[in-house]
Amino acid sequence: METLIVYESLWGNTRQVAEEIARGAGELSDVLTLCAVADAPSSLAPSLDLLIVGAPTHAFTLPTPSSRAEARTHGAAVPHAPGVREWLATLVVESPPARVAAFDTRQGRSFIVGSAAKSIARAAKHRALFVSDTADFVVTSREGPLEQGELERAYAWGRALTAPR
Numbered sequence: 110m111e112t113l114i115v116y117e118s119l120w121g122n123t124r125q126v127a128e129e130i131a132r133g134a135g136e137l138s139d140v141l142t143l144c145a146v147a148d149a150p151s152s153l154a155p156s157l158d159l160l161i162v163g164a165p166t167h168a169f170t171l172p173t174p175s176s177r178a179e180a181r182t183h184g185a186a187v188p189h190a191p192g193v194r195e196w197l198a199t200l201v202v203e204s205p206p207a208r209v210a211a212f213d214t215r216q217g218r219s220f221i222v223g224s225a226a227k228s229i230a231r232a233a234k235h236r237a238l239f240v241s242d243t244a245d246f247v248v249t250s251r252e253g254p255l256e257q258g259e260l261e262r263a264y265a266w267g268r269a270l271t272a273p274r
């Protein structure tokens with residue numbers, strides 16, 4: 110099984126979640142690539158079986174240039190590279206992977222706080238990628254850290270995504 114995990118992260122919380130998902134998914138993947146969106150490929154390999162995409166929730170949805178600029182005013186080390194929103198908008202998909210999953214980090218558990226994972230699923234549809242699994246991981250404040258137990262949950266989610274159905 111070949112797995113690609115792509116994430117955007119401003120303070121490192123989504124990166125930490127992505128790393129744990131990779132550890133979990135790595136147990137049953139023969140080939141696993143984990144990369145920040147700045148280093149993500151511009152097209153998907155036809156051999157890819159599982160794509161997992163994650164981002165922080167900003168203003169109820171995926172980060173935008175202006176929400177990243179706002180994060181910068183709060184001290185985030187924001188790379189001046191495209192984020193997940195821009196990556197998905199131009200991604201070349203010749204042959205979609207069998208399974209696509211999306212996750213986000215956000216400040217609360219209520220649906221009121223929005224979900225970047227849902228926005229990833231909507232954006233992915235435009236590239237003929239159909240998200241079958243989503244997960245949200247909670248931070249205790251804008252800059253983090255993650256709530257207790259979230260990294261364990263991320264590991265288990267990654268493992269479950271690669272388990273035979």
Ligand SMILES: Cc1cc2nc3c(=O)[nH]c(=O)nc-3n(C[C@H](O)[C@H](O)[C@H](O)COP(=O)(O)O)c2cc1C
Pocket residue numbers: 117118119120121122123124165166167168169170176177179180214215216217222223248250251252253
């Ligand atoms: C500009 C901005 C807008 C945000 N909007 C939301 C929001 O609508 N809902 C929410 O739950 N969290 C919101 N947050 C909190 C982020 O989700 C949080 O910073 C993120 O999960 C941290 O992950 P990171 O360290 O990977 O960037 C916002 C943060 C910023 C900087």
